[in-house]
Amino acid sequence: MPALTILVVDDSEPMRAILATILTSGGHAVILAEDVPTARDLLTVQRPDLILTDYNMPGLKGSQLVRWVRARPAFDHAPIFVVSSEQDPALHRRMERAGADRWIGKPVCVASLLSAVDTVARTHHRPSYTGLEAYAQAI
Template sequence: MKKKVLTVDDSRTIRNMLLVTLNNAGFETIQAEDGVEGLEVLEGANPDVIVTDINMPRLDGFGFIEGVRRNEKYRAVPILVLTTESDAEKKNRARQAGATGWIVKPFDPAKLIDAIERVTA
């Protein structure tokens, strides 16, 4: 069965890149544009792994991760943070919010797939 990935990113460019990369790698992809939509989509999506941006309008990545971790049903889903933020402080905040791992931009398909493989069985 195809693994399902939920991606949350406000940039149309990055969303498209994620979509192409993930589809090519044989994943089923569901997309949301910000944290609020991400949490809305989560319920029906039942993803195997989540990839999220940090800087987003309405609800940022930190808030989104916390939201997922509070959700009784999905709190154990691995969440990868996709971000250009490199300083340790941001990464730490993401970890404290409950991120499983991270992928540092610039966007690199190989890195993305590798990270997803690492956190999924």
């Protein structure tokens, strides 16, 4: 299975470290950003295969990053997974409308995360949205 380059955006350093450990254990390369402005700066020079973003961050929210990415044709290929503890179904729908492809709940289930990433690696295309239903099945 091909390795992916994955951008992880989360204001929590421990969460960035956890996600990086999980993803590198799966053979993937990881780029880390602590907020949306840093992620946008990185995306001007990097073309990750997948973007993982938290929703709730100080300053700009994950939804603003999703909209920014989706407004750029260079990233049409890149799936965006929201990794968040937020459970509001309305928020999930807003993120889907903004262009997010999948919702992964915190705490993160390692097997579910790696399975979702491996699906992207195998298929090389954006998956159809998986939101609260998949989250509910995972817990």
